[in-house]
Amino acid sequence: MKLKNKKWSLDKFMQIREEVLKQWDTGAEVDLEDAIEYHKSLPEQKDMSKKLIEAKEEKITLTQPRAGVALIDEHVELLKFLKEEGQADLLPTTIDSYTRQNKYQEAEEGIKQSKTEERSMLNGFPAVNHGIKGCRKVIESLDAPVQVRHGTPDARLLAEITLAGGFTSYEGGGISYNIPYAKDVSIEKTIYDWQYVDRLIGYYEEKGISINREPFGPLTGTLVPPSISHSVAIIEGLLAAEQGVKNITLGYGQCGNLTQDVAAIQTLEELAEEYLSEYDDIVLTTVFHQWMGGFPQDESQAFGVISWGGATAALAQATKVIVKTPHEALGVPTKEANAQGLKTTKQVVNMLKDQHFMPNGVLEKEKEMIKKETKEILNRVFELGKGDLAKGTVRAFEAGVLDIPFAPSKYNAGNLLPARDNNGAVRYLNHGNLPFSEEVINFNKEKLEERGKDEERDPSFQMVIDDIYAIGKGMLVGKPRT
Structure with a gap:
């Protein structure tokens, strides 16, 4: 092969x-x-x-x-x-x-x-x-x-x-x-x-x-x-x-x-x-x-x-x-x-079907960051493969450049920890070895710190656990019970 x-x-x-x-x-x-x-x-x-x-x-x-x-x-x-x-x-x-x-x-x-x-x-x-x-x-x-x-x-x-x-x-x-x-x-x-x-x-x-x-x-x-x-x-x-x-x-x-x-x-x-x-x-x-x-x-x-x-x-x-x-x-x-x-x-x-989600500053910022994050990952995959996407993908998983949260595969690094920000959007609590720029890292960090401040706790693994079970309990963001 x-x-x-x-x-x-x-x-x-x-x-x-x-x-x-x-x-x-x-x-x-x-x-x-x-x-x-x-x-x-x-x-x-x-x-x-x-x-x-x-x-x-x-x-x-x-x-x-x-x-x-x-x-x-x-x-x-x-x-x-x-x-x-x-x-x-x-x-x-x-x-x-x-x-x-x-x-x-x-x-x-x-x-x-x-x-x-x-x-x-x-x-x-x-x-x-x-x-x-x-x-x-x-x-x-x-x-x-x-x-x-x-x-x-x-x-x-x-x-x-x-x-x-x-x-x-x-x-x-x-x-x-x-x-x-x-x-x-x-x-x-x-x-x-x-x-x-x-x-x-x-x-x-x-x-x-x-x-x-x-x-x-x-x-x-x-x-x-x-x-x-x-x-x-x-x-x-x-x-x-x-x-x-x-x-x-x-x-x-x-x-x-x-x-x-x-x-x-x-x-x-x-x-x-x-x-x-x-x-x-x-x-x-x-x-x-x-x-x-x-x-x-x-x-x-x-x-x-x-x-x-x-x-x-x-x-x-x-x-x-x-x-x-x-x-x-x-x-x-x-x-x-x-x-x-x-x-x-x-x-x-x-x-x-005849209604549309109107463009606004928040939507455009979200689109900008999703594109930036995705391109930073894919650019590194191509680099690792020296232009060959198949080879680059294998090497990217080996390096943790591609990493899927909560996956059972031993070929997956498993370093990522996602959590919701204060508005329920999913951010990177820990981005592992993803090849992110300082701008991307700081953006995710600031979003989670906003939530931590609102909930009077530091962003941590407990947030991840709370978010996983939140919808099953009737909420989107896993906020602590008061």
């Missing part, structure tokens, strides 16, 4: 592909030419790329849930319910945990147990085991684009089968589906494996089939500063573009402060357009993830969090919003609760 950020030759791709398709029996079903013809036969309303382009042009925010169960018919029933009752614009297929870990035999046992128990014994849809025929049954039963959502460090076989099965959008990346999800998988290996996925999608593109690619924006989901998630999203977008991907959706997870979140979505798109400008014909869209941290157990309070996420997505003019449910604190939601979260979000989005 020799990692570099260069488009794979078709010979190299096809050589590695022979081994990938042998990982499970259903790999033998994949025929790329048949897959291309199948995609050409799909109606436009099932094409994720086209749907996102239309939404961007019309400046509307589409809604999409998370959902997946073990058996094909039950999965179709669930997604139909979310489309019809929940009014979802776009549909997901969330993949089960065994498949995410490439444990296909265990997934097969889960399918058998689900049939015996007459309920899903897996926490998602085992697409590899169901194979192309099963995936196509899902696609043909639904009247909306369907995306593969998972969390898989090695997602190569899953990509082969689901794309041949008619899915038109594929989530994840070599950083975003490794560092927040796995402990012992090297960043070098996952970037290499995801180059395969992106080269596969690039192959479809060469044949006239545009598959949407979406790096996973929220990362670990809780208190991730925008400049961290932006850096990862832009890196994964650039790596995908190098392999021939043309339709890219970059994501960001809600932090909770309206000004910072609007600034984040706007700067994500602006920065990505700047960095991706060297590639031709890239179509860029954005996705806003509703709050990914702890939720209130009370359903009424949970609806408040969901509504706030919907309002922020609409005001930021994100192309789509990933919706949470009022059962978020309790475990796997019912289909009814999932539909409730969708309808709540849809109502708010529709009410705000």
